[in-house]
Every structure is written in C-alpha cells, then in structure tokens.
Amino acid sequence: MTDRLPASTVVARASNVAVTLLAACTLAGALWVGIEPIGPVPPLGTLLDPAHGIWAVARGAELPRRADLRMTGLRDSVSVTYDDRGVPHIFARNDGDLMRAFGFVVARDRLFQLELQTRAVAGTLSELLGASALELDREARAQGLAWGAERKWAAIPDTSQNHRLVTAYGDGINAYIAQMRPEELPLEFRLLNARPQRWKPQYTYYLLARMSLTLAWSDNELRRANIVALVGERAANALFASNAPIQEPIQPVDGRRAPRMTTTPLPPPAPPAPLDTARFRIASALDKAAESIALGELRPSPNGEIAVGSNNWAVSPRRTAAGHALLSGDPHLQLTLPSIWYEVHLVVPGVIDTYGVTIPGGPIVPIGFNRSMAWTATNTGADVVDYFEETVDDLRQPTRYRLDGTWLPLEKRIEVVRGRSGGILKTDTIYHTHRGPMLRAGNRWLSRRWTALDITDEGKALYRADEARSVEEWMRAMDDYAVPAQNFLLADTLGHIAIRSTGHYPQRAGDGRGDRILDGSRRANDWLGFWPTARYPQSIDPKQGYLASNNQQPKDPQVDSAYFGSNWPAPWRAMRINHLLRSDSAVTPDAMRRFQTDAESEQTSYFLPPMLDAVARLAATGSADTAAIRGAALLREWDGRFTRENERAVLYDAAMDELTQRTWDELRGTVQVRRGPTPSSAVLAQLMQEPNSVWWDDRSTPQRETRDSILVQSVAAAYRRVTQRYGPPGPRWRWSLIRTATINHLLRIPALSRTHVPMQSGRGTLSPSDGDGTHGASWRFVVELGPEVRAWGTYPGGQSGNPVSSRYDDRLSAWAAGTLDTLRFPRRAADIASPRATLTLRPER
C-alpha cells in the first residue's frame, strides 16, 4: 500500500512544474531571440546590450580627446592631431610609419565604407548582405575587377616602395581593427550582425579598379548599335559623333575666344531597320553590368543628357588680384554618406607635406596640394574600352576561340558566390580570351579589352606626384600613369599652370575608332599600343592666362583628328567658366569659390531666344495656343539664372525636357538602355540652325513639323505640365523646392541619408544636377599658390562614418550654400589651434 500525497501538495508540485516549464520556455525564447536573428532583425542580445550593443555606438561617436596607443610595426612615434574640422594631421618620421598611421585613422572613421566598397568589387556583398546582393556579386565578378586588381598587385615587386607603403597602410587598418574598442564597431556592422574582415593590401587596387569602372568605363559601342538600328549608320554617326558639334576644347586653341560650332547639317534619319534583337540583348546585358557597381560620374539623366560633371580651372598669376596662381577643383561624383572623400594632411619632414582628399582604402592624395603646388582632376571620358565579337567552338560551354584561323584555348575562371552562412549561392564560369573577360549576350560572345584590367602600377606614379615640387616635376612623375585617365590640372608657387589629359589611350588599327563592336577573329583588330605622352592633350602656361576642363572633348579635331572618344557631353560648363575667366583679369580666391556654384548657363542663349521668338511669331498670326503665350510671357520674365529663389527656371527646365523628347521622337520605341539613346544638347543646338530639318518632324502626326512648331509646342506643354504639378506661378515654383540633392547612405538606409537639400544648379551650369540629385560636387576646393599656400574647401558630409557623430554631416549646410571652409595647413602639430582630438601611436615595446 502506498502513501497518497495530500491533494494540496500534488497541486503545489504540479503548479511548481508548470511554473518551471513556463519559465524554461520563456527563458529559452528570450535566449533564442538573443542569439539568433529574426528575419532582418539582428540577435536581440548583442543588439540591445547597453555595454557592447547598438547603444555603445553613442559612446564611440566622438573621438576621444586624447588617445595614446601602441602599434606593431612602427619604428617611431606618430602624432595625429585632429583640427576643429575633424581633419587628421599626421606627423611621422618616415613614410612607412606615416602610411601605418594613415591606414589607422581612415579605418577609425570609415571602417564600414572600407568593407562595403571592397566587397562590391570582390563580389562578396552576399556574404555581408545576404542573397539579395547575389546578382550584384555575379556582375562584379563577371567584370573581372578583383581579378585584374589581384594581377596588378601580384606584379608589383615585393621590394618596391609602392609595395612597402601599400602594405604598411593595410597594416594600419588591421591594427585598428585588432585594437578597436567595443563601442567603435560601426552601426552598420551591428545592424548586419557582422564583423569587419581583415584588410589585404591588394584591396587598395580593388579600389582603383572601382574608380576605373566609375571613370573609365564606356559602352558607346552598344548605344550606337541601338541608334544604327533606328536611324541608320550615317545619322547615328552624326548624333553620337566622335567630335563634339560645339568645340570648346581643354587644350586651348591660340587666338580663339569663342567656341567653334559645326555648321554641317545633320543627315536625315533612315527609315527604321528591323531591330537587331541580339544587339539589344548585348546592350542590355552589358549596361546592367556597368550600372551595378559603378559610382557613375558621367551618368546621363533620364532624358539622356549627361547631367553631372566635374570642373577644374587654374589662373596664372598675371590674371589674379594677388599675383599668385589660383587653382579650383570641383570633382562631381555620386553623393553618398559618408562621402567618397576623406580629408587628410600627411607629413614626413623633408619628404612629404601633402594635404587633400583621399578615397578610403587608397593610401595617396589624388586631389590636393603641398607647399609647392596643387593638383586636381576631371574625367577625360576617353574611350578605353573595346568589345570584340568572338567566334567560339561551343555556344553553351566554349573551350576555344578562333583567332586568325587558329583555335586558341579559353582561360576559365570559376567564381563561387557565398551567402551569409558561408553556403554556396551560385557558381559561375567566366571565360577569358587574350583580350579580357567574355560576356554572353544571346548567341554571341563578346570579349572586352579595357585599360583598367591591364597590368599597370598607378600607385607608384601617384606617390611620386604627391611629393612633387613643381608642375614640371609632377608631370614627369605621372608619365607612367595609366588608369583612370584624368584631365590633371596643376598650378605651382613658381607661377606655372598646366593641364594634361593623362592616362593610357589605345592606338587602334584602321580608322582608329573604338565605338563599334570589332571582329574578334582577327588579331589585326587588337590594340597596337598606347599614345605617347607627348600626344596627350595638354597645355602649359597658355597665352590666355587660364586653363579649364569640364569633361569636354579635350582637343579640337582641327588640331588633332585622332579618335579619342565619342558622344561628348555638351561643353556648356566649359563655355561658362571660360567666359567668367576671360571677363575677370584680377581673379580672387573668393571669385573662384563663387564660380563653383555660378547660377548661369551658356545653354540658355542657344534655346531660350528661339523659343520666345517662335511663340511671338505664331502669336502674331493669332494661332498660338494660350498655354504657349502664357509660358513665353513667364519665360520672358526669367533672368536666366538657376538660383534657389528663382520661380521661372522650372519652366525653362520643363520646356527643354519637352523639346528634347519631341525632337528625338525618331529614337523612341525601342528597348531603353540606361545610357539612353538621346543625343547631347549640343547636337540639339546644332539642329537649331536648321529650322526645316526633317528631324523636327514628329512621325506620329500627319502634318510636317518645323523647328518653330516644335519650340511652340514645347513651351505650351511645359507650361501645362508645370501648372498641373505646382499650381499657378508662385512660391511653389521656387527652384529650391524642385532641384534638390539626395545624399544616400551607402546602404541607402533612409534614416541615415540626407534628402531634399536645396541646390543652386541647373542645365549646363557649372554645378549641374540631374533629376534625382544623387550626383554632384563631391569636393570643392580653391588653392592660392603664394609664398604661404592657402586653401579653402568642403565636401557634402563629414569626416566620420558614424551617423550619430557630429562629424557625420557637419559640412552639408556649408556645401549646399556654396561656401568653403579655411583648410588648416600647419607646419607642426603644435601650430593647430584648439585641436579637436589627438592620437599618439607608439611602437610596441
């Protein structure tokens, strides 16, 4: 017989078991969400931990006032003093220590940016962001950027200065990662539940490859294929010509004070040919690949016009108020937070004393100044990419390609894309000919030859250039520079100014043109070599007393007819800055600053008067539509300026949109590729000289349109569109409400982005802006090369990549207002008044 427990005890025990189970389940659940991510939400334990989780980001937002750290590999102590603008001034005793400290401070402020841009090139974003980035990764690997960068790095001798300095810079990044305090882990890593990867020195070359994709990429061959199908070869050649219809070249033409305009009529369009669908597929495939990871300096707006672009100009001492050479740099790129640029001052006494902007990951100052000179760059837009249609033995799984009647083996590269957990998401095989990687489009295989994938060493040239003491020395140092080709503008304290479009430009067989897909089965179509340096577009101390470049065609074909590229942006910005510089014989640094955000455009004089005249002529006959008359009356009130408070610029902008769309109706009705089949507005200006050209006719109407009827229709349509969207003329038409900048966070997280920043920019102004405002002036600076070099500058954003830091976007308002900060250029760390923070790095004992 067993003793029976009292009922109350049984109930109590049962209750205790139930509580135990409940507590166990609750604890298990709480621990599970603490350890495991739920969808996009990181594990709550590590996220919410107030000591090490997301809250710690606040503690790491500002630099500690004083820090004293040990670093492996240093030979001597390095002093880093952050000035009131958060710019680190790094004082070291040798170049190796300088680079270690440089890597350390860049990582301290921009660690996530380093990670993301490296992964974008390597095609390993999926390991960080998950399967959503798979296509980006596949495209990046197909481009072969990382493959090319690895080859470059492998070819640099271990004993070279460049190898040593790039390695030291990487060591600095890794030293920071190794000693990083918990609160310093960037917010983005916490949100992604990830840790930074170890930096490899070759990642510096990944960055260079990325910049080459942004600046030295073109697909004119593909756009041209579309246009040929639509309007025929002759018309396509004229619309996307290798010579710009308005010539205002970078290399000045002696005695010329006004642009030279082509007077040749545009050949009429041929009837539409059957669309070559394979070509469209090729265009689409390659265009998509380029879009995926390009930062896109020269990206056209939806209407096809290249709406962003860089500027630089320099003035000789005889045309400046103080008698010192002046230089202005204004590179335009995609605007991001944090910015693509990081400001820094590098000093090794007697060796280097350079101030400027660097791209995180690149241990050089590509744009900046030293005690003797200043340098800056715009993109050349030269054609350094060619496509070759290859004959392969098997369309699905090729193993060989045919060259001059012989079958040659294809090289294979296996690319494995992994996800966050390390599992394989996709395996791709990339084939290479001797020219470069191949891409499949329909039933065709194209191989690509691109200067960016050649084995060249830009680092060596750029290091030497940063230390140059005169224009001449700088140009000599950069003789070997290959890619991305840039219009480098220079000025020195000796009073010299110079410009040279520096980089490798292919010498091609036949007519030398590279804007058509070439037959890959013939070796004769391969590049023959590169232009000699002496042939680069260049000018030193020109008679006119100033130099400028704005991405336009660098040499007038009347001076040198060699093919350099095609489909050049309209030279409105070049015309405007040349006009401003011609009109001012006593230029000041402040005038240089004002020019950077000048509100006028040379474009308007080509289009606005004919628009108003056309409406007036039709109104006189009594047959003009009311909208056109009202629109023209409002446009007559416009002062031609794209200022923030302007209430008429919006109407001109809309009228130009309408005019572009109505004029080029022949190019509609096809697969739309990103680069858009719309010719430059300079071609439209050329057409304006032919009032009865067949191009003005709208094929969709029974009547025959002329220039004037299209102009009137454009004004009327613009008036209707603007009033419909913004109401009657009034404050809602203010340009500041319409043309704004959009500065996205690198991951496009809205909370970390800054949008609707009012801009003073318009069509053809020196600071143009495209429709979505995602591109613009990425860094503006002015340098006066007097006995003491003085400089002013700013960029949209701030030095820190931490969105909570006061240094994340502290420069944004000054940038939007067009003002520049005074840049501190001390000779000694002690000369920095009220430093924001100091960091001393000492060798390991």
Place this chain on the structure above:
Amino acid sequence: MKWLIQLIVVSVLMAMLTWFAGWWMVPVIGAAYGAWAARARLTLVTATLSAVLGWGALLAYDASAGPLGRLLQVLGTLFRLPGVALVVLTLAYAGLLAVSAAALARSLRRLVSP
C-alpha cells in the same frame, strides 16, 4: 533594508558583469539569484528590477558619454518606432531574461529540495 541591499548588489552585478562579459550574464545572475533566494519573498521582483536597474545604469552611462539622443533619433527612424520605445524594449528584454532565469532556477530548486 535587507531586500534593498540585495537589490543594489544584484543590480551592480548585472551592470558590471554585462560590461565585462556580455548580455548573457543577465540570465546567469538571474538564475544564480533565483536559486540562492528560492525561499525568499520578492525573488522574481528583485531579479527583474535589478536587471532593469543594472542595464538602466549602463544606458545612463552611454548617455553621459555620447550623443544618446541623436542615436535614439536615428534608431527610431530606422526601426520606425519612437526612440524611447527602444529604451523600453531594452530594459524589458533585460527584465525578461532575468525573471525567466530566476523563476526557472527557483522552481528547480524547490523541485529538488521541496
């Protein structure tokens, strides 16, 4: 008074061990306290409160050492929640870890030695 001392000691332990070891120390301390004070009154309340106070103290330190307000604004926009809701969530999570661990340990202790 004794309870108050216990509360302070456990709160300090919660804060310090989170600081030095990590968030997972909260359920460890909660469990230890639950087992140790299995017969006491207010065991679960003490465990919960000390976790909330310990993490609250760490949050207060974060606020004194950096721009916590700006962080709240950023996180609020990011997660589409009022910033303060994230503070509440953080403290609630600490409390939940502590109370569930303490309750489990206390119940097990009672089952083992009724």
